[in-house]
Amino acid sequence: MEKWQNQTEKQMLERIRSSVGRVELPVDSYNEQIMNRIEHLETRGGNKLLKKTLAAASIAVVIGLGTITAGFISPAWADTLSQIPVFSSIFKHTENPGLKLAAEQGLTTSPNMSVTKDGVTLSVTEVFYDGIQLAIGFERTGVADERVLAEITDFKTHEFDQSTKGLLGLPEVTLATGEPIGFGSSITGDVKGQPNTLLLELRELHNASALGDEFKVNIRVPVAQIAEPFEFEVTAKKLAEGIINLTPGQGASKDSFHYKVxxxxxxxxxxxMIITSEGEVPASPEQTGEYGPTAVFYELVDDAGNVAASKQGYALMKAVQHPIVDSLYNTFPQTPKTITVRPYTMTLDNDLKLLLDDNGKPVRTYHKDLESTIVIP
Known part of the structure; x- marks a missing residue:
């Protein structure tokens, strides 16, 4: 039988229609709804992944009915079902809105690699790489415990709690050469609402240009009470469209402080955004005496007024000057025509506590004369 991935979408839908039509379903089944859904898929435009996902969803209804009326499923139909791809996404359930959007738009890849040891199976289900971040989704089966990531007892040595079999330690990701992947920050943790899943995000990747548009990474995941780590070799493919790389070299000055994007x-x-700066951190009249400014932070605003705040952490020291600031931001709803950089500071007292407003949020002091607007080509 011809493989699913070698068929055209028209052939694929025709085979689904033919297969559904041959199955003897109960009178009150969803046969007609499924067929109408397939017809709808043939006539509408839009995302190819969406078409395939909806087609698979329609087949899932038949699978459910087949469970109840298993006697109606023929060997030919079972063969057809075995070739239907299964679409699932860990990224759609993360707290990272960018990853959610990437998954919804079909911009991630699915290696579907699995390793089983001593009754525990670990799979690499999803990968996303755009030159800024590398995200990898894992799924674990064969363990009754709802926890996936073990408590890390030593972040320097990556030692972790071994008391429960099947808990995962921190994944280690290296290039095919064995060199570690350089990054500015990372997040590893269970995915809320998605049992037995783990998400690894490596952000602000170093020297992304040297990695190229496609490269292999080796992944090693230690597992509690299993001697050898689970190992995978995964290909990371850079997103091909919708990427803008700018080197503006523009900024602004105030007194001795100066920055450039x-x-x-x-x-x-x-x-x-990577910013270089020099000079003394600017201070407002209110940031004197027992109060003083924090380091300078940079907010981004597009031409539609949407605001993207930096994910950079707070430096709880007064007037700290950072010569280089490498910050990650959530994307805007649409590609903007312009982006305005709005520098601001927050205020610390002598006990290095942030000054808060009535809503319990840090008070921000914006420096209007330090704003700079970048035109997006």
Whole structure:
């Protein structure tokens, strides 16, 4: 039988229609609704992944009915079902809006690699790379415990709690050469609402240009009470469209303080800005005496007024000057025509506590004369 991935979409839908038509379903089944859904898929435009996903969803109804009326499923139909791809996404359930958007738009890849050891199976289900961040989704089966990531007892050595079999330690990701992948920050943790899943995000990747549009990574995941780590070799493919890389070299000055936007990278899932600066951190009249400014932070605003705040952490020291600031931002709803950089500081007292407003949020002091607007080509 011809493989699913070698068929055209028209052939694929025709085979689904033919197969559904041959199955003897109960009178009150969803046969007609499924067929109408397939007809709808043939006539509408739009995302190819969406078409395939909806087609698979329609077949899932038949699968459910087949469970109840298994006697109606023929060997030919079972063969057809075995070739239907299964679509699932860990990224759609993360707290990272960029990854959610990437998954919804079909911009991620699915290696579907699995390794089983001593009754525990670990799979790499999803990968996303856009030159800014590398995200990898894992799924674990064969373990009754709802926890996936073990408690890390030593972040320097990556030692973790071994008391429960099947808990995962921190994944280690290296290039095919064995070199570690350089990054600015990372997040590893269970995915809320998705049992037995783990998400690894490596952000602000170093020297992304040297990685190229496609590269292999080796992944090693230690598992509690299993001697050898689970190992995978995965190909990371850079997102091909919707990426803008700018080197504006523009900024602004106030007194002795000066900054420049060295680079601004925009993808459908994230934005990254690298700023260089020098001079004394500017202070407002209110930031004197027992109060003082924090380091300078940079907010981005598009031409439609949408605001993207930096994910950079707070430096709880007064007037800290950072010569290089590498920050990650959530993407805007649409590619903007312009982006305005709005520098601001927050205020610390002598106990290094942030000054808060009536809503319990840090008070921000914006420096209007330090704003700079970048035109997006």
């Amino acid at each position: 060295k680079s601004l990278d925009i993808t459908p899932a994230a934005m990254r």
